[in-house]
Amino acid sequence: MNDHRPAPAEAASASPAVSSSARRSAEKAAEEAAEVRRFWGRLGLPGLIDVHTHFMPERVLNKVWEYFDARGPLTGGLAWPISYRQREAERAAVLRRFGVRAFTAMLYPHKPGMARWLNDWAAGFARRTPDCLHTATLFPEPGVETYVREAIEAGARVFKAHVQVGAYDPADELLRPAWGVLAEARVPVVIHCGSGPAPGKHTGPGPIARVLARHPRLRLIVAHLGMPEYEDFLGLAERYQEIRLDTTMAFTDFTEALTPFPRRALPRLAALGDRVLLGSDFPNIPYPYLHQLQALERLDLGEEWLRAVCHDNAAELFGPA
Incomplete structure (x- = not known):
């Protein structure tokens, strides 16, 4: 019998090392949680609202992580270590320890026939996770208007659209009735439409401008402040009163x-302070969650701006968390 188990003495000596590593990890996590809570506590807030966090079926999320690990083309070939590679329940617990009072389940299809299934999963996740804003998604395909309407009737409070990953034109005629439904229902859509970290055929401000020309009341939340076309998307927000921007990964060292x-x-961003929302991309970030908050604070746009971005704007949009 080929038994490689350690002898009792070896096992005893290995155990403290393992527990010491786990203890250091737990201490580090507790320190970060305490710092995050101090951040919003200093601002006099009851906590944070993060409009750009990812929860999706585990096998789908594992595929996303594998893509990051492989430095796939849509990551720009960048090294992108996932900072919070934990199971679903633990990721939600991390956000709660940070004092995130409400968060989202940003999920998105990359091909036809996937969105309705993701929406079904997201509805179940929202039922078992009451502090998650019920999230849904869409794709340009026959029947999209129907399942978008069904998701709204089921309680969806925010949608996710990913132009880069889905490789579709947001002004596609197939999406036109769905955008109309969302505009009428006043349900916000967090949309990755900027050309970072790698451009796509339909990324950038042009396609979104065409959508807004048809649906000026559509509540789009431009992810990542529209990076790298920041100023173009600021311009759209200045033109359309229902356009908002989220801070996801913006201003971080990365x-x-x-x-x-x-x-x-920066003065334009400050002037739009009532329409900028905290987003993080948790758990798919290559740095600690705290760093996103510190990156916003060091802009020196003032505590009133920070309070609005980190909590109050989203509370007004979605209702108290």
Whole structure:
């Protein structure tokens, strides 16, 4: 019998090392949670609302992580270690320890026939996770208007659209009735439509401008502040009163090294302070969650701006968390 189990003495010596590593990890996690809570506590907030967090079926999320690990083309070939590679329940618990009072389940299809199934999963996740804003998604395909309407009737409070991953034109005629339903229902859509970290055939402000020309009351939340076309998307937000932007990954050291936000545009961002929302991309971020908050604070746009971005704007949009 080929038994490689350690002798009792070896096992005893290995055990403290394992427990010591786990203890250090737990201590580090507790320290970060305490720092996050101190951040929003100093601002006099009851917590945070994060409109850009990812929860999806485990096998789908594992595929996403594998893509990041492989430095797939849509990541721009960047090294992208996942900071919170944990199971679903533990990821939700991490957000709660941070004091995130409401978060989302940003999920998205990359091909036809996938969105309705994802919406069914998301409805179940929302039922078992009451602090998650019930999230749904869509794709340009026959029947999209029907399942978007069904998702709204089932309680969806926010949608996710990913132009880059889905490789579709948001102005596609197949989506036109679905955008109309969403505009009429006043349900926000977090949409990744900027060309970062890698451009797609239909990314950038042009396709979205065509959508808004048809549906000026559509509540789009432009993910990542529209990076790298920051100023173009600020322009759309200045033109359309229902356009909002989320801060996902913006201003972090990781992003600033690649696609820095132009400092000349900070006054415009400050002026749109009532339509900028906290987003993080948790758990798919290559740095601690705390760093996103610190990156916003060091903009020095003031505590009133931070309070609005980190909680109040989303609370007004979605209702108290």
